[in-house]
Amino acid sequence: MAITKEQSINEVVEQYPNTIAIFRNYGMGCFGCAAARFENIEQGAAAHGIDIHALITDLNKAV
Numbered sequence: 697m698a699i700t701k702e703q704s705i706n707e708v709v710e711q712y713p714n715t716i717a718i719f720r721n722y723g724m725g726c727f728g729c730a731a732a733r734f735e736n737i738e739q740g741a742a743a744h745g746i747d748i749h750a751l752i753t754d755l756n757k758a759v
């Protein structure tokens with residue numbers, strides 16, 4: 697897997713800009729949020745009540 701739940705949201709979006717659509721599909725506009733700078737994907741998903749495993753799977757499919 698290229699993307700893990702421990703990576704920061706900003707790190708993933710910067711490295712893989714096409715993941716923005718995936719985050720948006722899950723209701724996470726996090727790349728514009730101040731928390732995205734210090735939250736990892738797992739923390740962001742938990743804050744939004746999102747299944748982390750499904751999100752990571754879809755992010756990795758996109759890359």
